[in-house]
Amino acid sequence: MSTPLILLILAIIAVVCYVVGTRHALAIAGGLSSKLHSRPGYYGSFVAICAVLPAAIVLAAWLIASPLYINSTIRGGFPEDVKAKSEAEQGLAFGMVNSLARGMDILTLDEIDKVGANPAELRSALGAKGVALAGDPEPYMVESAGDLNAMNKISNRVMTAVVLIVALIGAGLSYTRISHRFRARNRVERVILGALVVASSIAIITTIGIVMSMLTEAGHFFGRVPAWEFFFGTVWDPRFAAAGAAASEGQFGLIPLLLGTLYIGFVAMLVAVPVGLFSAIYMSEYASPKLRSVAKPLLEVLAGIPTIVYGFFALTTVGPFLRDLSSSINGIATGDFANFIQAQSVLTAGFVMGIMLIPYVSSLSDDIITAVPRALRDGSLGLGATKSETIKKVVMPAALPGVVGALLMTASRAIGETMIVVLAAGVAARMQLNPFEPMTTVTVKIVSQLTGDLEFTSPQTLVAFALGITLFVITLCLNIYALFIVRKYREQYE
Amino acid sequence: MTDVVSFPAGASAKPARRDIGIKRRYAAERRFRAYGIAALSFGILFLFILLYSVVSKGYTAFQQTMITVPVEFSEQIIDKDNERATDPQKLVTANYPLIARNAVAKVLGVAETDRSGLRAVNQMISDGVRGQLRDMVVANPQIIGTTQTVSLLAAGDIDSAFKGQIDLSVSENNRKVSDQQVGWMNQLAESGALGKHFNTGIFVNGNSSRPEAAGVGVALIGSFYMMLIVLVLALPIGVAASIYLEEFAPKNKFTDLIEVNINNLAAVPSIVYGLLGLAVFINFMGLPRSASLVGGLVLTLMTLPTIIIATRAALKAVPPSIRAAALGLGASKMQTIFHHVLPLAMPGILTGTIIGLAHALGETAPLLLIGMVAFVANYPTTPMDPSTALPVQIYMWANEAERAFVERTSGAIIILLLFLVVMNVGAILLRRRFERRW
Numbered sequence: 001m002s003t004p005l006i007l008l009i010l011a012i013i014a015v016v017c018y019v020v021g022t023r024h025a026l027a028i029a030g031g032l033s034s035k036l037h038s039r040p041g042y043y044g045s046f047v048a049i050c051a052v053l054p055a056a057i058v059l060a061a062w063l064i065a066s067p068l069y070i071n072s073t074i075r076g077g078f079p080e081d082v083k084a085k086s087e088a089e090q091g092l093a094f095g096m097v098n099s100l101a102r103g104m105d106i107l108t109l110d111e112i113d114k115v116g117a118n119p120a121e122l123r124s125a126l127g128a129k130g131v132a133l134a135g136d137p138e139p140y141m142v143e144s145a146g147d148l149n150a151m152n153k154i155s156n157r158v159m160t161a162v163v164l165i166v167a168l169i170g171a172g173l174s175y176t177r178i179s180h181r182f183r184a185r186n187r188v189e190r191v192i193l194g195a196l197v198v199a200s201s202i203a204i205i206t207t208i209g210i211v212m213s214m215l216t217e218a219g220h221f222f223g224r225v226p227a228w229e230f231f232f233g234t235v236w237d238p239r240f241a242a243a244g245a246a247a248s249e250g251q252f253g254l255i256p257l258l259l260g261t262l263y264i265g266f267v268a269m270l271v272a273v274p275v276g277l278f279s280a281i282y283m284s285e286y287a288s289p290k291l292r293s294v295a296k297p298l299l300e301v302l303a304g305i306p307t308i309v310y311g312f313f314a315l316t317t318v319g320p321f322l323r324d325l326s327s328s329i330n331g332i333a334t335g336d337f338a339n340f341i342q343a344q345s346v347l348t349a350g351f352v353m354g355i356m357l358i359p360y361v362s363s364l365s366d367d368i369i370t371a372v373p374r375a376l377r378d379g380s381l382g383l384g385a386t387k388s389e390t391i392k393k394v395v396m397p398a399a400l401p402g403v404v405g406a407l408l409m410t411a412s413r414a415i416g417e418t419m420i421v422v423l424a425a426g427v428a429a430r431m432q433l434n435p436f437e438p439m440t441t442v443t444v445k446i447v448s449q450l451t452g453d454l455e456f457t458s459p460q461t462l463v464a465f466a467l468g469i470t471l472f473v474i475t476l477c478l479n480i481y482a483l484f485i486v487r488k489y490r491e492q493y494e
Numbered sequence: 495m496t497d498v499v500s501f502p503a504g505a506s507a508k509p510a511r512r513d514i515g516i517k518r519r520y521a522a523e524r525r526f527r528a529y530g531i532a533a534l535s536f537g538i539l540f541l542f543i544l545l546y547s548v549v550s551k552g553y554t555a556f557q558q559t560m561i562t563v564p565v566e567f568s569e570q571i572i573d574k575d576n577e578r579a580t581d582p583q584k585l586v587t588a589n590y591p592l593i594a595r596n597a598v599a600k601v602l603g604v605a606e607t608d609r610s611g612l613r614a615v616n617q618m619i620s621d622g623v624r625g626q627l628r629d630m631v632v633a634n635p636q637i638i639g640t641t642q643t644v645s646l647l648a649a650g651d652i653d654s655a656f657k658g659q660i661d662l663s664v665s666e667n668n669r670k671v672s673d674q675q676v677g678w679m680n681q682l683a684e685s686g687a688l689g690k691h692f693n694t695g696i697f698v699n700g701n702s703s704r705p706e707a708a709g710v711g712v713a714l715i716g717s718f719y720m721m722l723i724v725l726v727l728a729l730p731i732g733v734a735a736s737i738y739l740e741e742f743a744p745k746n747k748f749t750d751l752i753e754v755n756i757n758n759l760a761a762v763p764s765i766v767y768g769l770l771g772l773a774v775f776i777n778f779m780g781l782p783r784s785a786s787l788v789g790g791l792v793l794t795l796m797t798l799p800t801i802i803i804a805t806r807a808a809l810k811a812v813p814p815s816i817r818a819a820a821l822g823l824g825a826s827k828m829q830t831i832f833h834h835v836l837p838l839a840m841p842g843i844l845t846g847t848i849i850g851l852a853h854a855l856g857e858t859a860p861l862l863l864i865g866m867v868a869f870v871a872n873y874p875t876t877p878m879d880p881s882t883a884l885p886v887q888i889y890m891w892a893n894e895a896e897r898a899f900v901e902r903t904s905g906a907i908i909i910l911l912l913f914l915v916v917m918n919v920g921a922i923l924l925r926r927r928f929e930r931r932w
Contacts (some may be wrong), residue, residue, distance in 0.1 A: 189828040193742065199734035200743070203756045203802070210766060211546050213773035275533045282530025299537050304914060306856025308885045309548065309907050312892050314899060317547045355544075358537045386519055388526035409761060416763020418859035423892060443765050443859070450772065450863050464863075468769040472762065479761045483754070 001075040001160045002064065010055055010167060014048040017171050021047030025178050038185035039262045046184040049191050050174035055167035059159070066155045074148050079140050093141065100145035101152075196240035210472065224459045225252055230466055236429035236440075238449065238460045252463050254470065256429040260439035264350045264425055265414035267435060271354025272414075273407060276361025281392035283362070284369045285391055296363075303359035311423035319343035319424060322351075326436070341436040342426070349425035350435070353417055357410050364406035365399070401485050408482035418443040442467050548907050555905025558693035558706065559648040559656045559854050561619065561682060565597040566641045567631065578635060581861050585635065589784035590627040594619050594646050601687060613673055620647035622707035645691065650705040650898035652679055656688070660899060670897075696905055697786055700871035701887065705898035708891070710906050712870050716786045716881030719854060723790025724797055724854050724879065729847050731794075732801030733836075739802070742810045760799035767796045768860030776864060781863035792864060793854040800853065804846020808839040841928035848921040858885040884910050 001009075022044030029035040036043070075083075075094055082093055178184070222230070233253025279299060283292050326341035341347060372395050380390040396403070426438025427448060449464040569576075572588040595616045604611040614782035631638060651670040654660050656679060666673050699709025743749040771792035775781045780786050812835045820830040829909050861867075866886050874881040882890075888910065891903040 185826060189826060192828060193738075196734045198743065199731045200736075200738045200752055202495065202731055203735065203752055203759060203798065206759060206770075206798070207755050209774055210762070210770045213770055213778070214766075217773055219616070275536050278530045278533030279537055282527070282534055286527060286530055287534075295534055295538065298541060299534075302537065302541050305544070306858065306885055306910065306914070308856065308858045308888050308892075309544070309911070312888065312903060312907060313544050315549060315892060316551070317543075317571050355537070355540045358540075386523045388523045389519070391526070412761060413763075416765065418763070418765045419889065422859075423889075443763070446765055446769070447859065447862050451867055465769060465773070468766055472766050475761065475763055476758060480754075483662060483757060490729035 001156065002060075006059060006160060006163060009164070010052050010059075012057075013167050014052045017048040017051045017175075018044035020044070021175065021178065024175065025184075028178060029180065035180055037181055037189075038184050041078070042184040042188050043178050047171055047178070049188065051167045053169035053191070054170050055163045058166050062155075062159045062162070066159065069154060070151045071411045073151065073308060074144050075146060077147065079302050082140070093331060097141050097144045097148060097367075100141055101148040104145055105149060131360045211469075214465045214469040214472065217462055218469050220457070221459055221462035221466045224462070230254055230463075233387065233429060236445070238463065241415065250460065252466075254442075254467070256431045257440060257442045257445055257467070258470075259431055260346070260425070260429070261415055261441040263433075263435070263439060263441070264346050264353065264421060265411060267346060267350025268353035268357055268414045269407070269411060271351055272357035272361050272410065275354075276358045276410075277365055277403070279358065280362040280365040280369060281391060281396075284366050285387065285395070295367075299359045299362055302356065303363075305356075307356065307419040308423075310352050310356050311419040314348050314420055314424035315344075318352055319345070319348045322348055342438055344424055344426040344438045346425065346435040346437065346439050348359040349421050352424060353414060353420050356417070356420065357414060360410045360413060361406065364409065365403050368399045368402035368406060369395060371402070401488065405482040408478050408485070412478035412482070415478075416443065416471060416475050418447065418458070422447055442471050446471075503630055520810045545911075548904050548911070551900060552904025552906075552908045553927050554657050554659070554697055555908075557657070557690040557903045559653040559688060559689050560645040560691045561598060561648050562643060562645045563597045563601050563687055564641050565593060565627070565644045565646070566600075566626075568593060568596075569639045571596075572631065572638055574850070578638075583679050585632050586628060588631070590624045590631075591616065591619065591621060593627060594623040597644075598646070601685075602681065611674075614672060615678070618649055618652050618675055618678065620649045620706045621703055622647045622702070622704060647695075647706050648688065648898060653706050654898045654901070655679060656683070656690070657901075659901070679819055683895060696902065697909075700873065700888070701869055701882065702871065705894070705896055705902050708899075708902055710887050710909060713882045713884045713887035713906075714909075715874055716789070716866070716870075717884045719786035719874070719881065720793055720883060721791040721855060723923060724794050724851060725788065725847070727794040728797045728801050728850065729792070732798050732847075733805055734844060735798075736802045736805035736809060737831060737836070740806050741827070741835075747762060754786050756799050756802055760803060763859075764857055765859040765863065767792050768863030770795070771860060772865045782878055782880070784868045784870070784882075785878050786866075786874065786881045786883070787877040789861050789866055789881075789883060790877065792860050793857060796857065796860065797850040797854045800850035801843075804850070805839070805843045808842025808846065811834060811842060812838045834859055838930070841924055845921045845925045848917050848924070852917040852921075855913060855917070856885055856910065858883075858889055861886050862889070884913075 001258050018041075020473060022040045024041035025036055025040045026033060029040075033040050043474045053082050071094070074097065075090065078090070078093065082090065085093075230252050233251060233255050234255045235253045237251045239250035279295075283296060287295065293295070320343055322341045322345070323339045323343045327337050327339035330340055331337035376394050376398055377390055380394040385393065421441045421444050425444060427440050427444060429440045429445070430437070432439070446464045446467050449461055449467075498913075502725070502762045571592055572590075573584050578584045595612060598619060599606075599612055599615045602615065604615055606612070626647065627644070630644070641719055648656070652675065655662070655676060660669055660671060662669070662676060671679075679688060695707065696712070698711040699707060700712040702708040739749060740751065743752075760784045771788055775788045776783055816834055816838065819829055820834045821827070825833065861883050866882050867890060868880055868882065869890075870880050870882050884906065888903055889907045891899050891906065894903075
């Protein structure tokens with residue numbers, strides 16, 4: 001039976017168990033639910049859970065374990081000369097066996113008889129059925145495919161039987177436990193609580209997944225390229241064209257990428273911090289409630305616009321505008337209409353990213369400035385300071401730790417931002433300080449290393465994971481430090 | 495603080511005041527205020543410039559130039575040897591662009607011997623007519639030999655020229671349409687044969703290397719599948735996790751760890767989730783590349799922290815008196831939460847979910863890494879099929895060089911922004927309608 005069908009049957013069993021359990025509980029109580037420890041529905045739920053939960057766990061375990069077991073048995077059954085070949089070739093042979101097995105399932109018995117043991121004919125017969133084979137199958141493969149199909153069939157039958165038996169046993173056992181005194185609600189609630197715990201640990205699992213997956217792949221990379229060459233190398237030249245050729249491994253220096261990332265992030269912060277901070281100050285200290293209720297959502301719209309839209313805006317509007325502007329400035333000043341700002345440049349990417357970051361700075365610092373106690377302001381105003389003096393000398397110093405935390409969070413966003421820089425910053429990994437020239441970032445290189453057609457094991461693709469873990473660690477540190485500052489600050493006034 | 499201080503009567507006699515720099519200080523005050531206004535206007539100004547630049551470039555994408563001419567489905571060209579009864583492939587592989595070219599050439603009066611003229615005519619028609627005419631003939635082979643009036647897709651360059659996006663004052667050699675073609679275009683437009691029609695293709699077509707035939711249909715389906723997966727997975731898991739953390743979790747190191755973790759996950763760069771998806775879902779679990787299932791799973795992990803944070807805030811906002819009342823009437827803790835607290839927190843939870851979904855809908859970077867940049871022209875039927883997503887489609891078109899793709903890209907951005915507006919307005923309405931203030 002196929003897995004969806006088994007799941008459907010389990011669902012039906014659950015419904016039936018619920019109804020039967022509920023009725024049985026009511027019957028025991030003589031129709032008076034007040035005589036039972038729990039509401040009748042809980043007894044039904046208890047029976048349903050006892051029936052389905054263990055069965056589902058068995059099903060999941062079987063689905064994971066049986067292919068592993070069967071595959072290793074089949075590969076173990078390959079002739080010795082095949083086993084002597086490389087891992088990749090064995091994998092290829094196994095792939096063939098798999099497709100063969102799939103195809104032989106579709107063929108009718110007649111057709112199999114007709115084809116007989118002639119591999120070439122088998123291939124064309126399968127091709128006609130829509131199962132493409134990579135090459136002519138060898139006799140041992142046909143044999144293995146037959147074994148594979150037989151084992152899969154047996155495994156499937158046993159699995160169906162075991163799952164259904166477990167479900168029925170669970171239902172039967174729990175059914176007999178129903179009585180006046182039985183605390184069905186407590187049991188059901190314990191299961192629900194377990195489910196809640198599992199759900200909340202997914203956050204942890206995700207983090208572990210991120211760290212583990214990147215560490216393993218980056219570990220493979222560092223097996224090929226020494227770590228110090230990656231972290232301290234000043235040349236980025238992965239040599240895509242020569243990928244695969246053993247003689248020419250590229251150079252993977254992180255420094256130019258990191259420099260580009262920080263430079264573009266710095267330009268973005270130069271735009272976002274003054275604009276965001278002054279907007280936040282104006283909205284929290286000066287603006288009338290009416291203006292605030294219009295301006296704040298408008299600024300937040302900027303945060304809701306997908307970054308790809310900003311990237312496109314930079315690529316088609318801001319970049320060409322800056323380029324043309326620079327060429328006319330140059331023309332007026334020197335008579336030579338050559339543009340000194342490239343369309344893709346640090347300035348373009350940084351400026352547009354800065355616009356994207358304005359709402360992050362403004363709404364985070366708005367919250368922090370509003371949280372500064374009223375009494376501090378009143379004290380300062382009462383001593384004769386003007387509003388701006390109060391803000392500069394009293395409110396901002398009090399809010400400073402929080403604002404710094406907010407700026408750190410914004411900076412981590414700038415460092416991790418991808419789509420704007422992919423479209424507007426350029427791909428040339430260079431070490432230079434002219435903001436009018438293109439530079440590239442860590443995120444751009446992650447995208448460009450992984451959207452090619454290279455095999456996964458080459459250092460050219462694996463380097464993306466090393467870049468990823470670097471990015472992850474940098475943003476993680478910034479965020480943890482920011483959270484630490486914000487928390488510490490919050491305690492001051494409470 | 496609010497005490498009224500009464501000055502002695504002599505204070506009103508106004509002695510000459512010592513200069514305490516009041517003018518300077520007030521000027522500084524005004525300057526400071528002006529900075530604030532300038533900063534605020536700068537942000538809002540750029541919002542409008544951004545929207546204006548997208549809309550002004552993109553609204554033309556919803557119109558498409560078509561050439562409506564009588565097309566003769568000549569048996570000579572489609573099926574010369576009358577083999578269609580025995581070989582159905584014949585109708586599929588016939589030279590349909592030739593039929594279209596002949597039809598337009600006839601209207602323009604280009605002689606059949608004028609080779610270069612015919613080539614120029616051919617360049618005015620999109621290659622997409624092949625599929626268009628083929629589908630007509632395959633659906634109804636009776637029309638072979640007859641003449642039908644058909645609206646043919648104009649080529650991308652003619653489309654751009656007719657919409658006035660190509661500067662015709664440039665020398666003929668430096669632009670993609672010749673003076674002859676422009677003349678024909680104007681001739682056809684005057685006779686009413688060539689005109690702009692509403693472009694349904696951009697909503698239903700798959701990707702294409704020809705801008706006039708490219709659409710976001712496949713991307714919309716892919717994005718829809720992903721949103722569905724995110725909703726089905728992230729909402730229940732997120733709500734369950736928040737209930738545990740907010741209502742049950744004891745205060746210990748473990749829950750503290752989860753808490754810090756969730757806050758950090760919300761700030762992890764989205765591209766890192768793409769790396770996770772690539773390493774875990776595709777390489778380790780062997781799920782297919784480019785599938786919307788993988789995209790949905792990656793976006794689920796990305797959206798989860800947002801939903802958890804919103805749900806916890808919503809649960810926190812339900813006053814303790816509700817809990818106390820339910821507990822006092824004998825409900826268990828679980829019953830209190832599921833029967834009373836959760837329904838009251840639902841509007842807040844749904845608002846947070848919609849905002850999380852809107853965020854996921856616009857996300858591009860992680861999808862690039864799990865192979866959704868593949869060129870997909872066919873509709874996916876299940877989430878396991880190769881597909882693409884709306885923002886990824888925008889990214890792919892943004893990299894195309896042709897002028898007509900700029901318009902398509904902006905058009906696709908408008909479609910994406912409209913979806914986001916609808917979702918966000920929905921969230922706001924939901925909040926307005928159901929939010930309670932205690």
